[in-house]
Amino acid sequence: MTDTLAQAAPQAPATPPRKGGALKNRHVLGWLQAAPLTFVLIAFLVAPIVMIVIVSFWQATEFSIIPAFSLENYEFLFGSPVTYRVFLATFKYALITWALTLVIGFTVAYYLAFHIRSQSIQIALFLVCTIPFWTSNIIRMISWIPFLGRNGIANQTLISWGVIDEPLEWLLYSDFSVILAFVHLYTLFMVVPIFNTMMRIDKSLLEAARDGGANGYQTLVNVVIPLTKPGIMIGTIFVVTLVMGDFITVRFMSGSQRANVGRLISNDIGLLQYPSAAATAVVLLCTVLIVIGILLRFVNIRKEL
Amino acid sequence: MERRPRSFYILTVFFALFVLFLYGPTLTIGILSFQGEGGGLTFPMRGVSLHWFRDLFQEQAVGDIWGAFRRSFALGLMVMVTTVVVSVMAGLAFRKRFAGSGLLFYLAITSLVIPSILVSLGVGLIFTQLGLKIHWATSGFGSQLTWTLPFGLLIMFAVFNRFDASYEEAARDQGATAWQTIAQVVLPIIAPSLIGVALFGFTLSYDEFARTLLTAGSYNTLPLEVFGMTTNVTTPVIYALGTLTTLFSFVIIGVFLFAVWVMGKRRARAGSDAGKGV
Numbered sequence: 001m002t003d004t005l006a007q008a009a010p011q012a013p014a015t016p017p018r019k020g021g022a023l024k025n026r027h028v029l030g031w032l033q034a035a036p037l038t039f040v041l042i043a044f045l046v047a048p049i050v051m052i053v054i055v056s057f058w059q060a061t062e063f064s065i066i067p068a069f070s071l072e073n074y075e076f077l078f079g080s081p082v083t084y085r086v087f088l089a090t091f092k093y094a095l096i097t098w099a100l101t102l103v104i105g106f107t108v109a110y111y112l113a114f115h116i117r118s119q120s121i122q123i124a125l126f127l128v129c130t131i132p133f134w135t136s137n138i139i140r141m142i143s144w145i146p147f148l149g150r151n152g153i154a155n156q157t158l159i160s161w162g163v164i165d166e167p168l169e170w171l172l173y174s175d176f177s178v179i180l181a182f183v184h185l186y187t188l189f190m191v192v193p194i195f196n197t198m199m200r201i202d203k204s205l206l207e208a209a210r211d212g213g214a215n216g217y218q219t220l221v222n223v224v225i226p227l228t229k230p231g232i233m234i235g236t237i238f239v240v241t242l243v244m245g246d247f248i249t250v251r252f253m254s255g256s257q258r259a260n261v262g263r264l265i266s267n268d269i270g271l272l273q274y275p276s277a278a279a280t281a282v283v284l285l286c287t288v289l290i291v292i293g294i295l296l297r298f299v300n301i302r303k304e305l
Numbered sequence: 306m307e308r309r310p311r312s313f314y315i316l317t318v319f320f321a322l323f324v325l326f327l328y329g330p331t332l333t334i335g336i337l338s339f340q341g342e343g344g345g346l347t348f349p350m351r352g353v354s355l356h357w358f359r360d361l362f363q364e365q366a367v368g369d370i371w372g373a374f375r376r377s378f379a380l381g382l383m384v385m386v387t388t389v390v391v392s393v394m395a396g397l398a399f400r401k402r403f404a405g406s407g408l409l410f411y412l413a414i415t416s417l418v419i420p421s422i423l424v425s426l427g428v429g430l431i432f433t434q435l436g437l438k439i440h441w442a443t444s445g446f447g448s449q450l451t452w453t454l455p456f457g458l459l460i461m462f463a464v465f466n467r468f469d470a471s472y473e474e475a476a477r478d479q480g481a482t483a484w485q486t487i488a489q490v491v492l493p494i495i496a497p498s499l500i501g502v503a504l505f506g507f508t509l510s511y512d513e514f515a516r517t518l519l520t521a522g523s524y525n526t527l528p529l530e531v532f533g534m535t536t537n538v539t540t541p542v543i544y545a546l547g548t549l550t551t552l553f554s555f556v557i558i559g560v561f562l563f564a565v566w567v568m569g570k571r572r573a574r575a576g577s578d579a580g581k582g583v
Contacts, residue, residue, distance in 0.1 A: 030403025048427020245420025
């Protein structure tokens, strides 16, 4: 980014100021062009967040919500052991999913970037990996049922092989199926940024490593992984935030038997307890933003695109 | 060409397993949607039939899925067009490094990483409190944009980071106005990437669930309708629906990729004419 800008930037001051006044000012023109984006983000992102923060201090009866200033939603939230358990479960899902998607995503990206020599095959295989991203998550979750169910393919196969006598009960509607679905849905968010970063690695660096006597493993650990870190960070941001903010995968894949923070919020919404849902949402948002803030210290997103 | 190392073959197997993992379940429900009339949600197949696809076309069996499909399609097109236009404008704006652009950028990133249910809840609350009607084409539309626009913007960043500014300089030197430069030089050059932005805009909207959940109002979009079905439909009709919508997504993706391919071909042909005279 910096070098592109370095090339682009001198033009503006180099051109003598032309007539046209404010429209020639890059700040004014910039904001005019960015106005639609700004409008959407303010109306549908900033305002809703502000609204949630306000409502989190309101009170609720069974039928309506009452404007007030009360801390009872937060008192209840922080006073309940359920909250801590659910937040812990949310972190657990995020951590396990992150580790699995990282290993799988890195391996797939590494294969595509360094082992496929023909560019057209590389593009084709990359598309094979990305296409599921453009299809429905809900349908992709549903499609695990015939596989994992009590009489599903997995159990039938294992029984016919004689590995087990009784069908395994923990395949569907368990932590296992929740994490499996997360990995299935979100590994792509690791593959794409890691692949993108790997494609920018100068191949002569790998040759230099080999000429210097490094074996394959040493090249991987000392050359490829350090250079791929920005991609890993971007993928991590995607996967961690998607898993932490999720409520539907956990609900569907656990058959409503497991909980994470997102489900806590959606349950409150279902009961029309908006202030309590809003308070939980505020805490979730702060948690996610802190995690992102930490991760962003390791990467400059704009530079990596 | 040098000999393939052993790691190549190991990784090829790994990659093949990954692809199987990605597509296997989808293929499974594809097969099971042809389940015979007496068959259930899992194997074995009890005959092969189109029974469940026929069921889809009978309103009483599955509710209003065709209405939901029409709404999702219309919303997808609205989001697609808006995403392309707004992302290009914002992309052009960010090149100018205007004061405050950093803040706007981080706002867009926040929009991407914020838990979807917050957008859904917040927009729903605002519309209710302001007395506005919650409708898929207003509140739903805006909520979906908070998901598609950051993707569009990131793609525009990637595009403009690789954009050769000397084309613009050349246009300006020839006396083109700012608008002519954009319309006749910049936009044609970045056109293939805009198809990519359009693909993201449409498909992300068409499949969006969480941000639409509390903002669609009384008329469901297709993903909401499908989710509703998971709780009360226990026949393979849901596989038939899943298979059809997935096929529809594949067709849409195919059309967009084909458009990019055709554009690349035409460009290559036009490029080869250069310098040969007309």
